[in-house]
Structure formats: C-alpha cells, structure tokens
Amino acid sequence: MQILRSVIVAAFLAAPVTALAGEIVVQGYGSVEQAPDMATITLGSQFAAKSAEKALEQVNESTASVLETLTELGLEARDIQTSGLYLNPVWDDSYTQHGSRRIRGYSAGNTVHIRVRDLEMLGGLLDQVVRDGANTFNGLNFGLQDAGDAQNEARRRAVADARAKAELYAEAAGVALGGIIELKDGATSSPQPVFMERAALAMSDAVPIAEGEVSTSARVTITFDIAD
CATH class of the missing domain: 3.30.70.2970 (Protein of unknown function (DUF541), domain 2)
Structure with missing residues (x-):
C-alpha cells in the first residue's frame, strides 16, 4: 500500500501544471512602429x-x-x-x-x-x-535615440492584449473574469540590424538609404482570477 501511495504522489508531482483551478493565465504582445531617428x-x-x-x-x-x-x-x-x-x-x-x-x-x-x-x-x-x-x-x-516612450506604449498594448484574451476565454468558458493575481513582465525587444553589402558603398554618388520603420515590442504574462 505504501508503494502504491508513493507511485501516485510521484505521478502527481511529474504532471505539468499550467494554472491552478479558478485561474486564467494568458500572454499578451504589443508593438509600436515608428520612423527611426x-x-x-x-x-x-x-x-x-x-x-x-x-x-x-x-x-x-x-x-x-x-x-x-x-x-x-x-x-x-x-x-x-x-x-x-x-x-x-x-x-x-x-x-x-x-x-x-x-x-x-x-x-x-x-x-x-x-x-x-x-x-x-x-x-x-x-x-x-x-x-x-x-x-x-x-x-x-x-x-531610436530615446526608446523609453515606445517601450512603455508597447507594454500598455501587451497588457491590453492579454486582458482581451482573458475576457474572451472567460466568455467562452461561461465564467466571470476576476482581478489580476500576477503580472510578469517579459522581454522588450528592439529592431534587428539591417545589413548592407559592401558593394553598395562603392558608388560615386551618396549612398541611397531607405530608413523604413523600427518596431519596439513587449510581452507580458498575466494570471487572472475567476470571479465567483
């Protein structure tokens, strides 16, 4: 009997757990695109x-x-x-x-x-x-010379995205969404470098440059309570 109990406990500890009962865990993503300076x-x-x-x-x-x-x-x-x-x-x-x-x-x-x-x-x-x-x-x-404003706006959008997902899941499950239990800040990323070939520089005139836009993004993980 002791052996059987140990096997049951070990199986329970090994099982993956993504959220406790009465909680909704979602990830949110937000990005801001703007011209570089x-x-x-x-x-x-x-x-x-x-x-x-x-x-x-x-x-x-x-x-x-x-x-x-x-x-x-x-x-x-x-x-x-x-x-x-x-x-x-x-x-x-x-x-x-x-x-x-x-x-x-x-x-x-x-x-x-x-x-x-x-x-x-x-x-x-x-x-x-x-x-x-x-x-x-x-x-x-x-x-960007100062990416602070863009990073903060990306974080706001990430939180809004996470809340929208949680509200959708709660509605689909037929439960009421409660307050936030935990909020984890994810990585905030900046644009990747844009590389140019060395041959493009061997021009008699000034090198043409296309700036495009840069994107600043953020991710969050939020755990919401399920209201009674």
Missing part, C-alpha cells in the same frame, strides 16, 4: 603589407582620415568609438624543409562604431568615409 554604423579599415609596420601604418592613416571626416561633419566624440585593432601575420601556404611555415606578410585592421543622430547626412557620410579608406562594413542599424 538614429543610425548605428560599424565600419573599418583592413590592409595587408609585407611588413607589420607598413600594414599598421596604412590602417592608422585610414582610421585617422575617417575620424577627421566624422569630426568635420559635426559628430560628437561620444558617438564615435574605435575598437578591434589587430595585427596578424599572413602565413605562406608552403612549408620549408624543416616543416615550418614562412610569414609572407601582415594584415592589420581597425573598427569604428558610429552613431548618426541626423539621418539626412547618413548617405553622404557613408560615401565620404569610404573615400577616406574605410573598406570593411559590418552593419547599419536603425533605432
């Missing part, structure tokens, strides 16, 4: 040369020229950041008689992260930095 760009310079000194010199010259242009265009220091400076040997594919590989040159590179708060200048800026020597382009991401 900022762009984030990641670009840089990469050069190869016979000597490490020459490779690094070319990268430094290109990066300095890009930074100078950005300053002349009116970008603030807080919106420009360099990172990822590297210098690596370029190995020959063949081996010596002793089984070692020769270094045939060096590759150097640097990356610049840029925030552009005036989107009207974006196309011309991209064109100019390419002329200055930037030859790697790793992404263009449109966003």
Whole structure:
C-alpha cells in the first residue's frame, strides 16, 4: 500500500501544471512602429603589407582620415568609438624543409562604431568615409535615440492584449473574469540590424538609404482570477 501511495504522489508531482483551478493565465504582445531617428554604423579599415609596420601604418592613416571626416561633419566624440585593432601575420601556404611555415606578410585592421543622430547626412557620410579608406562594413542599424516612450506604449498594448484574451476565454468558458493575481513582465525587444553589402558603398554618388520603420515590442504574462 505504501508503494502504491508513493507511485501516485510521484505521478502527481511529474504532471505539468499550467494554472491552478479558478485561474486564467494568458500572454499578451504589443508593438509600436515608428520612423527611426538614429543610425548605428560599424565600419573599418583592413590592409595587408609585407611588413607589420607598413600594414599598421596604412590602417592608422585610414582610421585617422575617417575620424577627421566624422569630426568635420559635426559628430560628437561620444558617438564615435574605435575598437578591434589587430595585427596578424599572413602565413605562406608552403612549408620549408624543416616543416615550418614562412610569414609572407601582415594584415592589420581597425573598427569604428558610429552613431548618426541626423539621418539626412547618413548617405553622404557613408560615401565620404569610404573615400577616406574605410573598406570593411559590418552593419547599419536603425533605432531610436530615446526608446523609453515606445517601450512603455508597447507594454500598455501587451497588457491590453492579454486582458482581451482573458475576457474572451472567460466568455467562452461561461465564467466571470476576476482581478489580476500576477503580472510578469517579459522581454522588450528592439529592431534587428539591417545589413548592407559592401558593394553598395562603392558608388560615386551618396549612398541611397531607405530608413523604413523600427518596431519596439513587449510581452507580458498575466494570471487572472475567476470571479465567483
């Protein structure tokens, strides 16, 4: 008898439970679409040369020229950041008689992260930095300088969506919806980066840019009581 009782208890604990009796659990989703007012760009310079000194010199010259242009265009220091400076040997594919590989040159590179708060200048800026020597382009991401209002509105819409679902389920089940027992805030997401091909930058005129819209979303999980 004790063994049977233990089996029953174990089966009960293993059973999935999504909601207690007298409760309705729903998830809500809300999003806000609007035009972006900022762009984030990641670009840089990469050069190869016979000597490490020459490779690094070319990268430094290109990066300095890009930074100078950005300053002349009116970008603030807080919106420009360099990172990822590297210098690596370029190995020959063949081996010596002793089984070692020769270094045939060096590759150097640097990356610049840029925030552009005036989107009207974006196309011309991209064109100019390419002329200055930037030859790697790793992404263009449109966003919002201050996403707080959009995030709050997305949360409001998520809660409204959850309540609408709960009211529908309660009506379909023939019960009255009660108050909120628990509300869990889910993740608030921002738009994914929009990438451009490097070839699109090799244009004589300013790079054409289509901003489109950005979407800010939120999710909530709400547990409602079923009224007596």
